Amino acid sequence: MQRTGECHSCGECCKTVNMTVVRDITLQQHGSLEELKLYLSYRGIRVVGSDEKRNQLYYSMDVPCSELTPDNRCRVHDSPDKPLICHRFPTTKQDIGDIPQCGYKFELVFPGEFVKKPEDLQ
Numbered sequence: 314m315q316r317t318g319e320c321h322s323c324g325e326c327c328k329t330v331n332m333t334v335v336r337d338i339t340l341q342q343h344g345s346l347e348e349l350k351l352y353l354s355y356r357g358i359r360v361v362g363s364d365e366k367r368n369q370l371y372y373s374m375d376v377p378c379s380e381l382t383p384d385n386r387c388r389v390h391d392s393p394d395k396p397l398i399c400h401r402f403p404t405t406k407q408d409i410g411d412i413p414q415c416g417y418k419f420e421l422v423f424p425g426e427f428v429k430k431p432e433d434l435q
Contacts, residue, residue: 314406314419321416324385326402326409327378336363336370 343349350360353372362371380388389395403409406419 315422316403316417316419318415318417321414322385322387323412323414323416324381325412325415327381327385327387327399328375329373330376331361332372332374334370334372336365336368339370 339349340346343352346360346363349370353360356374358372358374360370361373363369364371378387382388387395387399403415403417409415409417
Protein backbone atom coordinates (compact mmCIF):
# COMPACT_ATOMS: atom_id res chain seq x y z
CA MET A 314 0.00 0.00 0.00
CA GLN A 315 1.18 3.46 -0.83
CA ARG A 316 0.04 6.62 0.94
CA THR A 317 -1.31 9.36 -1.31
CA GLY A 318 -2.97 12.70 -0.69
CA GLU A 319 -2.18 15.45 1.74
CA CYS A 320 -3.15 16.78 5.13
CA HIS A 321 -6.47 18.67 5.15
CA SER A 322 -5.81 20.07 8.63
CA CYS A 323 -8.81 18.35 10.19
CA GLY A 324 -6.74 17.98 13.38
CA GLU A 325 -8.27 14.62 14.30
CA CYS A 326 -4.94 12.77 14.37
CA CYS A 327 -3.59 15.42 16.76
CA LYS A 328 -6.34 15.07 19.36
CA THR A 329 -5.45 11.62 20.71
CA VAL A 330 -2.41 9.76 21.98
CA ASN A 331 -2.10 6.16 20.83
CA MET A 332 0.05 3.56 22.54
CA THR A 333 1.07 -0.03 21.91
CA VAL A 334 1.75 -2.37 24.84
CA VAL A 335 2.77 -6.00 25.30
CA ARG A 336 -0.47 -8.00 25.38
CA ASP A 337 0.33 -11.15 27.40
CA ILE A 338 2.16 -9.37 30.24
CA THR A 339 -0.52 -6.68 30.51
CA LEU A 340 -3.35 -9.22 30.61
CA GLN A 341 -1.45 -11.29 33.17
CA GLN A 342 -1.11 -8.22 35.40
CA HIS A 343 -4.83 -7.38 35.17
CA GLY A 344 -6.33 -10.86 35.03
CA SER A 345 -8.52 -10.33 31.97
CA LEU A 346 -9.16 -7.95 29.11
CA GLU A 347 -12.42 -6.83 30.72
CA GLU A 348 -10.64 -5.96 33.99
CA LEU A 349 -7.96 -4.05 32.04
CA LYS A 350 -10.62 -2.08 30.13
CA LEU A 351 -12.37 -1.19 33.38
CA TYR A 352 -9.12 -0.09 35.04
CA LEU A 353 -8.06 2.04 32.06
CA SER A 354 -11.53 3.58 31.62
CA TYR A 355 -11.17 5.25 35.03
CA ARG A 356 -8.13 7.04 33.62
CA GLY A 357 -9.65 8.08 30.29
CA ILE A 358 -7.78 5.40 28.32
CA ARG A 359 -9.51 3.09 25.82
CA VAL A 360 -8.37 -0.29 24.54
CA VAL A 361 -8.97 0.14 20.81
CA GLY A 362 -7.44 -3.04 19.43
CA SER A 363 -5.64 -6.28 20.03
CA ASP A 364 -3.28 -8.35 17.89
CA GLU A 365 -2.67 -11.77 19.42
CA LYS A 366 -0.20 -12.74 16.68
CA ARG A 367 2.02 -9.74 17.39
CA ASN A 368 1.30 -9.92 21.14
CA GLN A 369 0.13 -6.30 21.20
CA LEU A 370 -2.70 -4.25 22.67
CA TYR A 371 -3.52 -0.77 21.41
CA TYR A 372 -4.64 2.07 23.67
CA SER A 373 -6.00 5.50 22.86
CA MET A 374 -6.68 8.50 25.05
CA ASP A 375 -8.01 11.95 24.29
CA VAL A 376 -5.08 14.28 24.87
CA PRO A 377 -4.77 17.01 22.24
CA CYS A 378 -1.33 18.09 21.12
CA SER A 379 -0.18 21.32 22.74
CA GLU A 380 0.97 22.53 19.29
CA LEU A 381 -2.51 22.23 17.71
CA THR A 382 -4.15 25.63 17.20
CA PRO A 383 -7.92 26.26 17.54
CA ASP A 384 -8.22 26.16 13.72
CA ASN A 385 -6.48 22.73 13.63
CA ARG A 386 -3.13 24.00 12.37
CA CYS A 387 0.16 22.66 13.66
CA ARG A 388 2.42 25.33 15.13
CA VAL A 389 5.53 23.26 14.37
CA HIS A 390 4.43 21.86 10.97
CA ASP A 391 7.37 23.16 8.93
CA SER A 392 9.94 23.22 11.69
CA PRO A 393 12.59 20.81 12.96
CA ASP A 394 10.60 20.62 16.22
CA LYS A 395 7.86 18.52 14.58
CA PRO A 396 8.14 14.95 15.94
CA LEU A 397 9.09 12.21 13.48
CA ILE A 398 5.92 10.24 14.21
CA CYS A 399 3.87 13.27 13.11
CA HIS A 400 5.76 13.42 9.81
CA ARG A 401 5.11 9.73 9.20
CA PHE A 402 1.44 9.63 10.23
CA PRO A 403 -0.60 7.94 8.87
CA THR A 404 1.39 4.83 8.06
CA THR A 405 -1.52 2.42 7.50
CA LYS A 406 -5.10 2.52 6.29
CA GLN A 407 -6.20 1.57 9.81
CA ASP A 408 -4.65 4.77 11.21
CA ILE A 409 -7.27 6.85 9.39
CA GLY A 410 -10.14 4.37 9.26
CA ASP A 411 -12.37 6.42 11.53
CA ILE A 412 -11.31 9.86 10.23
CA PRO A 413 -13.44 10.38 7.09
CA GLN A 414 -12.23 13.97 6.55
CA CYS A 415 -8.56 12.89 6.38
CA GLY A 416 -6.92 13.87 3.09
CA TYR A 417 -4.69 10.79 3.00
CA LYS A 418 -5.64 7.57 1.24
CA PHE A 419 -3.87 4.25 0.75
CA GLU A 420 -3.76 2.57 -2.63
CA LEU A 421 -2.61 -0.90 -3.55
CA VAL A 422 0.51 -0.74 -5.68
CA PHE A 423 2.05 -3.74 -7.39
CA PRO A 424 5.85 -4.10 -7.81
CA GLY A 425 7.07 -1.83 -10.60
CA GLU A 426 3.91 0.32 -10.53
CA PHE A 427 3.52 3.85 -9.29
CA VAL A 428 0.39 5.58 -8.09
CA LYS A 429 -0.71 8.06 -10.73
CA LYS A 430 -1.19 11.67 -9.75
CA PRO A 431 -4.49 13.32 -10.78
CA GLU A 432 -2.65 15.61 -13.23
CA ASP A 433 -1.16 12.53 -14.96
CA LEU A 434 -4.65 11.23 -15.78
CA GLN A 435 -5.60 14.19 -18.01
